[in-house]
Amino acid sequence: MARKARNARRVLVVDDEVDLAELLELTLIKMGLDVETAYCVADAKALLGRTRYDLVLTDMRMPDGEGLELVEFVQAQRLDIPVAVITAYGSMQNAVNALKAGAFDYLAKPVSLEQLRTLVKSALNLEESTSGAVEALSGEDRPLLGNSPAIRQVLELVEKLARSQAPVYVSGESGSGKERAARLIHLSGTRADKPFVAVNCGAIPENLMESEFFGYRKGAFTGAEQDRDGFFQAATGGTLFLDEVADLPLAMQVKLLRVIQERKVRKVGSTVEEPVDVRLICATHQNLAKCVDAGRFRQDLYYRLNVIELKMPPLREMGDDIVLIARHVLARLATQNGQEAPSFADDALTALRRYAFPGNVRELENMLERALALSDGSQITGDDLQLSPHGFDEEATGGADCPLQDYLDRVERGAIQDALEKTGGNRTQAAKLLGVTFRSLRYRMDRLGLAGKDRDD
Numbered sequence: 305m306a307r308k309a310r311n312a313r314r315v316l317v318v319d320d321e322v323d324l325a326e327l328l329e330l331t332l333i334k335m336g337l338d339v340e341t342a343y344c345v346a347d348a349k350a351l352l353g354r355t356r357y358d359l360v361l362t363d364m365r366m367p368d369g370e371g372l373e374l375v376e377f378v379q380a381q382r383l384d385i386p387v388a389v390i391t392a393y394g395s396m397q398n399a400v401n402a403l404k405a406g407a408f409d410y411l412a413k414p415v416s417l418e419q420l421r422t423l424v425k426s427a428l429n430l431e432e433s434t435s436g437a438v439e440a441l442s443g444e445d446r447p448l449l450g451n452s453p454a455i456r457q458v459l460e461l462v463e464k465l466a467r468s469q470a471p472v473y474v475s476g477e478s479g480s481g482k483e484r485a486a487r488l489i490h491l492s493g494t495r496a497d498k499p500f501v502a503v504n505c506g507a508i509p510e511n512l513m514e515s516e517f518f519g520y521r522k523g524a525f526t527g528a529e530q531d532r533d534g535f536f537q538a539a540t541g542g543t544l545f546l547d548e549v550a551d552l553p554l555a556m557q558v559k560l561l562r563v564i565q566e567r568k569v570r571k572v573g574s575t576v577e578e579p580v581d582v583r584l585i586c587a588t589h590q591n592l593a594k595c596v597d598a599g600r601f602r603q604d605l606y607y608r609l610n611v612i613e614l615k616m617p618p619l620r621e622m623g624d625d626i627v628l629i630a631r632h633v634l635a636r637l638a639t640q641n642g643q644e645a646p647s648f649a650d651d652a653l654t655a656l657r658r659y660a661f662p663g664n665v666r667e668l669e670n671m672l673e674r675a676l677a678l679s680d681g682s683q684i685t686g687d688d689l690q691l692s693p694h695g696f697d698e699e700a701t702g703g704a705d706c707p708l709q710d711y712l713d714r715v716e717r718g719a720i721q722d723a724l725e726k727t728g729g730n731r732t733q734a735a736k737l738l739g740v741t742f743r744s745l746r747y748r749m750d751r752l753g754l755a756g757k758d759r760d761d
């Protein structure tokens with residue numbers, strides 16, 4: 305076909321407004337791309353069924369339906385083509401809906417040709433940069449360790465998120481790997497070779513916030529001796545990670561909302577706005593929806609930032625990953641100290657599995673650093689871990705955050721893991737040890753997310 309001969313990438317433009325369709329076509333052709341145009345949803349679907357495209361660019365409102373239908377069609381048919389939608393000015397609702405449905409990105413009317421070119425380049429870059437990227441970042445290099453169903457689910461969503469430009473809200477307890485997840489989305493996507501800028505919103509004094517975020521012009525205030533870029537400029541082309549976003553003061557929330565809507569920032573002391581091309585990922589260990597209810601976080605901003613939520617599981621729900629991560633961290637710490645990694649004594653492994661880890665992986669890391677210092681160098685014992693009794697008792701049994709079922713699950717999980725450890729992973733023998741039938745053990749393992757450990761039964 306013509307596309308193969310010329311080796312050009314092929315874009316499908318879907319728009320019933322002939323003038324806009326032409327403008328898009330011309331811009332794309334100038335970029336060296338092959339372009340086909342459909343003027344309604346039905347024609348677009350027919351073309352998608354016949355030809356392989358590298359990108360679909362669709363208007364939202366068409367005579368016979370919505371551009372959103374095409375986003376859904378491409379998803380349902382698993383066509384694996386990025387779809388970008390063009391929304392009416394001020395219609396953020398449509399943009400958010402499209403992103404939630406799996407659109408790659410959106411452009412607001414009037415379409416800025418500069419933004420169009422950035423979007424197209426980024427979408428066409430997608431194939432090379434993301435296929436299997438999360439898997440490729442394996443072993444030591446993968447920022448999120450673990451094989452449990454909980455972490456597998458996270459990795460699957462990360463892979464999907466890496467293929468879109470949608471804002472992501474990463475939720476989860478303190479120390480559960482929210483920043484690591486944000487980095488992984490960045491590293492697996494089209495922006496990987498551009499900066500990842502992480503900002504702790506709670507650590508910036510309120511009076512400096514605007515200039516830190518947006519930069520300033522020389523003379524904007526006393527001490528502003530030269531122009532300076534802010535976080536948004538520093539993250540150009542890349543990702544801006546706003547950690548502890550719930551700590552942003554309300555006045556700053558309004559400014560951030562404007563930047564998201566307009567995709568432009570203005571430096572303090574400047575009269576001109578500059579376009580920004582930054583993907584936003586934010587996180588907080590607080591419950592952001594509750595902050596909205598309490599009037600501390602603007603609902604409209606929450607809605608823009610929380611287009612897609614990635615929930616990080618607490619370590620206590622990651623089953624055998626606790627031991628896997630512990631071994632990995634211990635090996636790293638030992639290498640840093642220039643020593644051989646000690647092993648874990650049985651009582652240490654049992655304790656690690658039963659502990660609730662309110663501080664998640666960060667707590668595990670701190671605990672192991674201390675244990676390494678206390679240990680005899682060859683083995684880490686349960687005593688070396690110095691686990692707080694609160695991690696087993698009060699937190700495990702009491703309080704609305706940890707209901708009885710969680711506690712019972714943890715005890716059950718610990719007992720099963722111990723039995724499997726003792727029997728070298730043999731489920732038939734482990735069931736005998738536990739005094740339950742094989743079927744009952746299998747059911748319990750499935751329920752607790754411990755499946756996939758069968759070795760020899």
Ligand SMILES: Nc1ncnc2c1ncn2[C@@H]1O[C@H](COP(=O)(O)OP(=O)(O)OP(=O)(O)O)[C@@H](O)[C@H]1O
Pocket residue numbers: 447448449450476477478479480481482483484485547588589629665666669
């Ligand atoms: N799945 C994981 N595999 C390996 N290391 C992890 C994992 N999850 C978290 N960590 C480690 O735990 C520590 C805390 O991770 P991170 O800073 O991403 O957590 P966070 O949820 O952003 O914390 P906070 O809420 O305090 O900002 C880091 O040192 C990170 O290396």
